[in-house]
Amino acid sequence: MGLVDRGRLPKPLTTLFNMGRSYSMWVYQWGLACCAIEMGAAFGSPRYDVMRLGVIPLPASPRQADLVVISGTVTDKMAPAIKRLYEQMPEPKYVISMGSCANCGGPYWDSYSVTKGVDQIIPVDVYVPGCPPRPEALLEGIVLLQQRIKNEDMGARWRGEGTVPMSAVDGESAERGGVPVVAG
Amino acid sequence: MTLIGDRQQLSYIAAQAADARVNVELETEGMTLNIGPQHPATHGTLRIIARLDGEQVVWAEPSAGYMHRGYEKLTEVRTFPQVTALVNRIDWLGSFANEVPFILAAEKLMGVEATPRAQHIRTILFELSRIANVSLFLGDLGVQLGAVTPVFFAFRDREYVLNLIEAATGGRFHPNFDRIGGLKDDLPAGFIDETRSVMKKLRNFCDEIENLLFGNEIFQSRTRGIGVIPKEVALQYGLSGANLRASGVDWDLRRDQKIAMAWDKADWKVITHPDGDSFARCWVRLQEVRESTRIVDQLLDTIPGGPVMVKVPKIIKVPEGEAWVSTENPLGEMGYYVVSKNDQGPFRVKIRSASFNNISIVPWLLKGVYVPDIITILASLYFILGDIDR
Numbered sequence: 419m420g421l422v423d424r425g426r427l428p429k430p431l432t433t434l435f436n437m438g439r440s441y442s443m444w445v446y447q448w449g450l451a452c453c454a455i456e457m458g459a460a461f462g463s464p465r466y467d468v469m470r471l472g473v474i475p476l477p478a479s480p481r482q483a484d485l486v487v488i489s490g491t492v493t494d495k496m497a498p499a500i501k502r503l504y505e506q507m508p509e510p511k512y513v514i515s516m517g518s519c520a521n522c523g524g525p526y527w528d529s530y531s532v533t534k535g536v537d538q539i540i541p542v543d544v545y546v547p548g549c550p551p552r553p554e555a556l557l558e559g560i561v562l563l564q565q566r567i568k569n570e571d572m573g574a575r576w577r578g579e580g581t582v583p584m585s586a587v588d589g590e591s592a593e594r595g596g597v598p599v600v601a602g
Numbered sequence: 603m604t605l606i607g608d609r610q611q612l613s614y615i616a617a618q619a620a621d622a623r624v625n626v627e628l629e630t631e632g633m634t635l636n637i638g639p640q641h642p643a644t645h646g647t648l649r650i651i652a653r654l655d656g657e658q659v660v661w662a663e664p665s666a667g668y669m670h671r672g673y674e675k676l677t678e679v680r681t682f683p684q685v686t687a688l689v690n691r692i693d694w695l696g697s698f699a700n701e702v703p704f705i706l707a708a709e710k711l712m713g714v715e716a717t718p719r720a721q722h723i724r725t726i727l728f729e730l731s732r733i734a735n736v737s738l739f740l741g742d743l744g745v746q747l748g749a750v751t752p753v754f755f756a757f758r759d760r761e762y763v764l765n766l767i768e769a770a771t772g773g774r775f776h777p778n779f780d781r782i783g784g785l786k787d788d789l790p791a792g793f794i795d796e797t798r799s800v801m802k803k804l805r806n807f808c809d810e811i812e813n814l815l816f817g818n819e820i821f822q823s824r825t826r827g828i829g830v831i832p833k834e835v836a837l838q839y840g841l842s843g844a845n846l847r848a849s850g851v852d853w854d855l856r857r858d859q860k861i862a863m864a865w866d867k868a869d870w871k872v873i874t875h876p877d878g879d880s881f882a883r884c885w886v887r888l889q890e891v892r893e894s895t896r897i898v899d900q901l902l903d904t905i906p907g908g909p910v911m912v913k914v915p916k917i918i919k920v921p922e923g924e925a926w927v928s929t930e931n932p933l934g935e936m937g938y939y940v941v942s943k944n945d946q947g948p949f950r951v952k953i954r955s956a957s958f959n960n961i962s963i964v965p966w967l968l969k970g971v972y973v974p975d976i977i978t979i980l981a982s983l984y985f986i987l988g989d990i991d992r
Contacts, residue, residue, distance in 0.1 A: 450647060451691075451694065451987070452691055452776070458757070459757055459760075462757060463754065463758065465757070493670060493671065495670070496668045499639055503640060525687065525688060525691065526671050529676055530675065531671060550775050550776075
């Protein structure tokens, strides 16, 4: 992969890689609170079957995962553990913040023990609002993330510039640049 | 003299031999095993620290607090109607059941009582949330033992119950439907017929799980005789709910307590099991789902007419006083001690949640068990992390 190292990858090859990456995402799930059950319903139930979107839930460890779904309240006691496990994930890695608590603190916005938003610890790609969001909302978040991955410049990510859109194929996402997406 | 089967006798001898080996031949150095706070088998973020001697646990300690969200402090800065939105996130699988004791305590302080129709509908929704809660436990139990199939059945049938709760309350998970003096709304059209058909499906689900999981030989050998809690120890540690009933104590607040709910209008029985092992705890919960479907079916026939809300002032001020109300929630006894100082919000609320007391037995119970049984025992004790840490 010398091409990627130099930060120059032919566009057709990037497109091909991106398509492959977006349809084989291994999700490491952080079941923290109520949202974990809705995430379980989205990932583990026959009604919402997430595998049809090319997402593979339940890897054994964060070291095998591409995507982490932070679902539920992040407390100050839990935050170091979240950061540590996030750092164990191999690049390229993506984060979906699920539910009001992980987005901004939610109903516990004035609590002394709750971290007001997981984005204070780790970078977030997609926010899914709701308390808890329905499984369909999480699926929408995953679809939005897949669109973003398809349009991503791999060279830029390799150079450490974060999520940079490859071209203005999707006008909206190009405009947003590396700004997180909000589902719903 | 009791007859012991050959197989039982052999397994007993094998266990004795294994113990002897651990103690004499393999004088191992102690090892500390840390499970959690993030572990696929602990649903939620409980951390267990276990010190091992070979395969056996010699000391275990649960480390709670990874999900502590400060409910008791937050209730002091919320008004009474706002607290229900907060407390139904304590036990997130059976949310409606969390609101009821708090609202009953507030009603007790205000001296109002909900209308008979509201009491009836409350009881129906309470039992529906119990079914939603425990049916997921029955599926999750399989996952903890390495059998993934039951969880698909559980999620499939749980969706029907959630749809019912959503139809009535507007919330799939957190209904926030209970009001001081009654309920927010009446039941929607077609709810009763729909509920009847769903209860039939849930009874089929119970039969399925009983055949699929409880009849399974591997399941039985992993749970029978494992994690035995004798009656006296269960009472000493303050266990409640199905954990206590599985130890042979005939105790159920729904029957023993006189509160403004409609359980006494239905004919049902309290399920107990004399063994006190992991299997008994799981079995009692399965039977309780069956009983709950029966309660709902009977209450649907006898819903009285009338309004669902009594007259209460728009801005609720609760007079000075203290009240304690507890109910038999899906996980056990859940109660609220509410102190009011004639204000819009409570002065202090003490929450007695079932799981916190139920896992207090873990250090005692895990002593001497083998490592694979840790997960089975924790699964059968059945706790919700929000209920432990609050």
